[in-house]
Amino acid sequence: MIEVKNLQKQFGKHHVLKGIDFTINSGEIYGFLGQNGAGKTTTMNILTGLTSYREGDIMIDGLPLQGNIEKLQKIIGYLPEDPQFYPYMKGIEYLEYIGKISGYSREAIDKRNQELLHLVNLTEASTRKIGGYSRGMRQRLGLAVSVYNHPKILFLDEPSSALDPQGRRELLDIILGLKDENTTIFLSTHILSDVEKICDRIAILHEGTIHLEENLETLQEQYLQPVYEIQWEGNCTALKEPLLQQPWVDKININHNHMTLYVHDRKKAQGQLLEVLSGFSLPIISLSLKRSSLEDIFVKVVNGK
Amino acid sequence: MKNFSAYFKKEFLENLRTYRLLILVVAYILFGLMEPIMYRMLPMILESEGFDPAMMGMMDTSQQGLLRSYMANLSQIGLIVVTLTVMGTLAQELQRKYWILPRSKGGNATALVLSKFLLYGTGLVIATLLGFMVNNFYGRVLFEYTGLDLPGVLQGGLLFALYFIFLLSLLFFLISIIQKGIPSVLLTLFVSFLVFPLLNNFNALQNFLPYGLIEESAKFFFDWSSLGPVLGSTLVLTALCLFGTIRRIKTMEIL
Ligand SMILES: Nc1ncnc2c1ncn2[C@@H]1O[C@H](COP(=O)(O)OP(=O)(O)OP(=O)(O)O)[C@@H](O)[C@H]1O
Ligand SMILES: [Mg+2]
Numbered sequence: 001m002i003e004v005k006n007l008q009k010q011f012g013k014h015h016v017l018k019g020i021d022f023t024i025n026s027g028e029i030y031g032f033l034g035q036n037g038a039g040k041t042t043t044m045n046i047l048t049g050l051t052s053y054r055e056g057d058i059m060i061d062g063l064p065l066q067g068n069i070e071k072l073q074k075i076i077g078y079l080p081e082d083p084q085f086y087p088y089m090k091g092i093e094y095l096e097y098i099g100k101i102s103g104y105s106r107e108a109i110d111k112r113n114q115e116l117l118h119l120v121n122l123t124e125a126s127t128r129k130i131g132g133y134s135r136g137m138r139q140r141l142g143l144a145v146s147v148y149n150h151p152k153i154l155f156l157d158e159p160s161s162a163l164d165p166q167g168r169r170e171l172l173d174i175i176l177g178l179k180d181e182n183t184t185i186f187l188s189t190h191i192l193s194d195v196e197k198i199c200d201r202i203a204i205l206h207e208g209t210i211h212l213e214e215n216l217e218t219l220q221e222q223y224l225q226p227v228y229e230i231q232w233e234g235n236c237t238a239l240k241e242p243l244l245q246q247p248w249v250d251k252i253n254i255n256h257n258h259m260t261l262y263v264h265d266r267k268k269a270q271g272q273l274l275e276v277l278s279g280f281s282l283p284i285i286s287l288s289l290k291r292s293s294l295e296d297i298f299v300k301v302v303n304g305k
Numbered sequence: 306m307k308n309f310s311a312y313f314k315k316e317f318l319e320n321l322r323t324y325r326l327l328i329l330v331v332a333y334i335l336f337g338l339m340e341p342i343m344y345r346m347l348p349m350i351l352e353s354e355g356f357d358p359a360m361m362g363m364m365d366t367s368q369q370g371l372l373r374s375y376m377a378n379l380s381q382i383g384l385i386v387v388t389l390t391v392m393g394t395l396a397q398e399l400q401r402k403y404w405i406l407p408r409s410k411g412g413n414a415t416a417l418v419l420s421k422f423l424l425y426g427t428g429l430v431i432a433t434l435l436g437f438m439v440n441n442f443y444g445r446v447l448f449e450y451t452g453l454d455l456p457g458v459l460q461g462g463l464l465f466a467l468y469f470i471f472l473l474s475l476l477f478f479l480i481s482i483i484q485k486g487i488p489s490v491l492l493t494l495f496v497s498f499l500v501f502p503l504l505n506n507f508n509a510l511q512n513f514l515p516y517g518l519i520e521e522s523a524k525f526f527f528d529w530s531s532l533g534p535v536l537g538s539t540l541v542l543t544a545l546c547l548f549g550t551i552r553r554i555k556t557m558e559i560l
Contacts, residue, residue: 048409050559073411080409084402086315088322100311101412145406 001026001153001184002047007056009042016042018208019056024186024201029179031199031216032188035302038205040188041081044155047186048078061152074102077151079159083142087131091122091141094130095148102149116144119174121167135162143174153184160191172198192294202294204301211301219297228261228273231285239280246276257285308413312420316394325390326428332386333379333436340375341443371444372437372458373523376465379436380519384497387469388476388490391425395477395550396486405559414554418477422547425473430466437462457525464522464532471515471539472497474546481553513538 002024009017016039024030034040045051047058049069058065060072085094092113099109117123120140125133133141139162146154156175160168168191175185175198189195195202196216203213232239236259240252248265263269277284320326395418398404404412441458472493479489501516511517517535 045559050405050409052558070411073409076409078406078409080402080405083406085406086319086403088319089315093318097311097315098407098410100314101308101407101416102410103308142406145410149410 001028001061002186003057003059004047005057007043007046007058008054009039009046009051010054015208017053020205020208020210022203022210022213024184026184027179027182028200029175029185029187029198031195031202032186032205033190033192033195033202033298034188034205039208040205041157043205044078044080044157044186044188048076048155049073050078074149075152077146077149077154079139079142079146079154079156081157081161082135083138083145085130085133085138085141088129090129091126091133092117094141095126095144098145098148112148116148119147120144121170136164136167139163140167143171147178150181151183153186154178156185156187156189158189159187160189160194168194192298196294204298206302212297219294226263226266226269227290228259228263228269229286229288229290230259230261230277231287232257232259233283233285236282239282242280243276246272248272309416309420312413312416313423316420316424319394320424320428323393325394326425326432328390329387329428330432330435333383333432334439336378336383337375337436337438337440338443340371340378340440341447344371344374345447368441368444368448369523369525371448372440372461372525375436375440376461376519376523379433379465380468380497384469384472385490385494387429388472388493391473392476392480392486392490394421394425395480396484396489399480399484399554399557400486402559404554408559415551418547418551418554422474422477426470429469429473430463433466433469434459434462437465461522461525464518467536467539468515468518468522471518471543471546474543474550477550478546478553481550481557515539515542 002022004023005021006019007017007021008015008019020043022030032040032043042051046053047060047065049065049072060068061075063072065072089097095113095116096109099112104112113126114123117126120143122137122140122144125137130138130141139159143156143159146156159175160171163171172194175187178185179198187195187199199216201213201215202219204211230236235256237254239259240254243249243252243261248263248268249261250264251262253260263273277287398417404417407417408414437458438455441455475496476489476493479492480486483489483492497516501514504510505514505516512534515535515538518539521532521535
């Protein structure tokens with residue numbers, strides 16, 4: 001669906017993208033992560049045909065981007081980081097304008113406007129001028145605009161940065177709904193818990209290259225191993241040896257009554273841990289699961305492991 | 306260009322809500338009113354200040370003189386007002402990035418530029434003709450003139466407006482390059498106030514400078530056939546400016 005090879009971009013002497021490669025499959029939600037200034041927005045602007053690039057091959061929906069920009073823009077939707085609207089227009093007038101320049105008929109526009117205003121929860125505000133909208137409201141309107149033409153591919157640049165908690169949850173639902181309609185979604189965000197909830201694959205852009213590109217599930221299998229914190233009623237030093245016998249136990253740290261247990265096979269550990277622990281005569285006061293998160297991985301990648 | 310009406314409607318709405326054209330029309334009419342009144346009042350003011358009212362003799366208070374003085378005002382302060390009022394419509398599309406979303410939806414830069422040009426061009430013609438008529442009418446009332454027919458005045462106004470329309474396309478072109486309003490306005494004024502008068506001294510250029518429209522319009526009786534070169538070159542230059550503007554906006558980097 002989207003195929004990028006050796007994409008390079010520089011601003012003056014500043015190489016922002018030093019040759020990035022990735023492929024996004026049809027119907028996939030692709031999480032594009034990176035620190036501030038990593039080049040996420042730049043990449044999106046390039047892929048949506050708004051910015052030129054120095055080198056690289058970009059194929060979208062089987063067509064090279066170069067030379068097909070206008071054609072491809074018909075099947076692309078883009079919600080920029082901080083969408084800007086004509087402040088003197090009312091929300092509904094803006095949607096109407098977008099509908100008209102996209103070539104929709106009068107009836108289709110009326111229908112689509114109502115649908116979208118409802119979707120992004122702006123029905124009431126739609127008769128007010130956009131100049132008076134809050135940033136979150138503008139982001140909602142921007143989302144409505146970006147999906148107006150039922151795009152096959154949707155680019156969302158930090159779509160929830162200005163949204164309230166409820167708006168953020170609604171956004172995730174909207175995105176998942178679009179995925180059900182087989183929309184391909186390229187999402188950049190700093191909210192990693194959202195990424196964990198909805199993305200199929202993620203990539204971390206760092207210092208101009210892609211440092212990690214992985215299936216989220218694989219990532220969780222490989223990197224996100226659980227850590228169990230166990231509080232015993234008495235000193236638990238003696239339990240270390242028998243526990244290490246279990247093939248799924250990786251490492252154990254003990255501090256008097258407190259045990260930290262690392263595993264390298266999440267599935268087996270989940271199945272057998274309780275059974276094994278209950279075999280000991282020492283009572284347990286508490287047991288908790290501390291999972292290393294995407295955040296840990298992100299920090300590790302960005303700090304050079 | 307099948308969606309041209311959508312773009313034009315948007316520009317029209319923008320105008321209703323930002324009052325740009327209204328400001329222009331009011332300014333032109335005010336200037337048109339001020340001139341005759343000033344000329345009428347000046348002798349009294351001079352007298353009350355103890356000057357010899359005969360000093361007025363140095364001023365051309367004929368009906369044509371009145372209109373010429375109005376045109377001189379328009380081509381100076383008027384041009385400043387026009388450029389400052391109009392610049393925002395294009396500068397904001399680019400500088401405030403209003404154009405990004407429509408463009409990401411395949412928005413048509415040609416329609417965007419041409420609809421603005423059409424609206425403000427028409428607005429300028431209307432404002433100019435109204436201003437000329439007001440000035441002429443008021444001059445008749447105050448000074449009881451009889452000469453100078455309306456067709457002559459309107460033709461003069463039309464030529465005068467054409468010059469402004471050319472400057473409008475130049476302003477658009479400069480904005481598309483610089484992407485900022487004020488510097489583009491200053492450059493446009495620089496061209497009209499300094500570059501053109503300078504170039505006008507070269508005989509070879511004289512016949513082809515859009516600037517010639519201003520001189521011609523002050524004559525109030527025309528031999529349209531002799532205007533061919535200046536009209537033709539103005540048309541070509543205007544088209545080139547618009548073409549450049551559209552090209553530039555189409556290929557513009559969004560950063
Ligand atoms: N117009 C420009 N001129 C010069 N440098 C630019 C320009 N636009 C972006 N950059 C630089 O390119 C780099 C990448 O910017 P970009 O906006 O793509 O980052 P980002 O990953 O989207 O960051 P954020 O998370 O803050 O949105 C930054 O170092 C920025 O300074
Ligand atoms: Mg960004």
